[in-house]
Amino acid sequence: MAASREDVKFLSNPKIGLRRKKYCRFRKFGIKYIDYKDAEFLLQFINEQGKILPRRITGNSLKYQRRMATAVKRARHLAMLPFVGDLLK
Amino acid sequence: MRHYEVTFIVDPVLSGDEVKSTAEHIQNELRQAGAELVAVDELGLRQLAYPINKRSSGIYYCIEFKCESAAWLGKFELNMTRNERLLRYLTVKLDKYGVKYNDDKRNGRIGKRKPETTTTEDGGDLAPAVVNLDA
Numbered sequence: 001m002a003a004s005r006e007d008v009k010f011l012s013n014p015k016i017g018l019r020r021k022k023y024c025r026f027r028k029f030g031i032k033y034i035d036y037k038d039a040e041f042l043l044q045f046i047n048e049q050g051k052i053l054p055r056r057i058t059g060n061s062l063k064y065q066r067r068m069a070t071a072v073k074r075a076r077h078l079a080m081l082p083f084v085g086d087l088l089k
Numbered sequence: 090m091r092h093y094e095v096t097f098i099v100d101p102v103l104s105g106d107e108v109k110s111t112a113e114h115i116q117n118e119l120r121q122a123g124a125e126l127v128a129v130d131e132l133g134l135r136q137l138a139y140p141i142n143k144r145s146s147g148i149y150y151c152i153e154f155k156c157e158s159a160a161w162l163g164k165f166e167l168n169m170t171r172n173e174r175l176l177r178y179l180t181v182k183l184d185k186y187g188v189k190y191n192d193d194k195r196n197g198r199i200g201k202r203k204p205e206t207t208t209t210e211d212g213g214d215l216a217p218a219v220v221n222l223d224a
Contacts, residue, residue, distance in 0.1 A: 032186035032189075032190075033184075033186040033187045033189070033190040035190060035194075036181075037096065037132070037151065074179060074181070076138075077177065077179055078096060078098065078149075078177060078179055079098070079137035079138045079139055079141060079147070079177065080135075080138060081138055082138035082139050083139065085138075
């Protein structure tokens, strides 16, 4: 007849509400140097307005967040990234 | 030995010869000051993210050099400021990781980044650094 409660529970993925583990991609892959000339790579860490994304969004550790921020600021000085942008992505 | 990297943008309205001569002039200045040029990278004509001096594109050069002492860097940068053909410049001191990164990049060991792969970009040398943390 009607499916029991236990059956229904496992028809969909029981893990569906769980958050994905956030990790620092620099720590995980052993990247020690962030090149300020690589604008494509740095685009991952800025939003559509060109602002640097906070650590709680990117998942970076403090050390690499700071290095990434200085790399973005250097790229902005060299006009590889804008200070203020619109629809960057 | 200290490693430095200077990136500068040359005015795009200049003719090809003038651009080359500007880059040559900078390199000669570095050599005269006693620096050893490691690499000269011409990133070419690129669109600027915002206009500088009313120009919207520029020719990027990146020169990596090393020297014993860099007391002359102040004067070198002053000359770059006074050079009318340069739009912007940036001098950066490279730490050992930066030097290694540049070296790997020149030898083609750094490809397109893929976050899903488990191989690290810098090969196995950084594995010992991770292991030491556990010890």
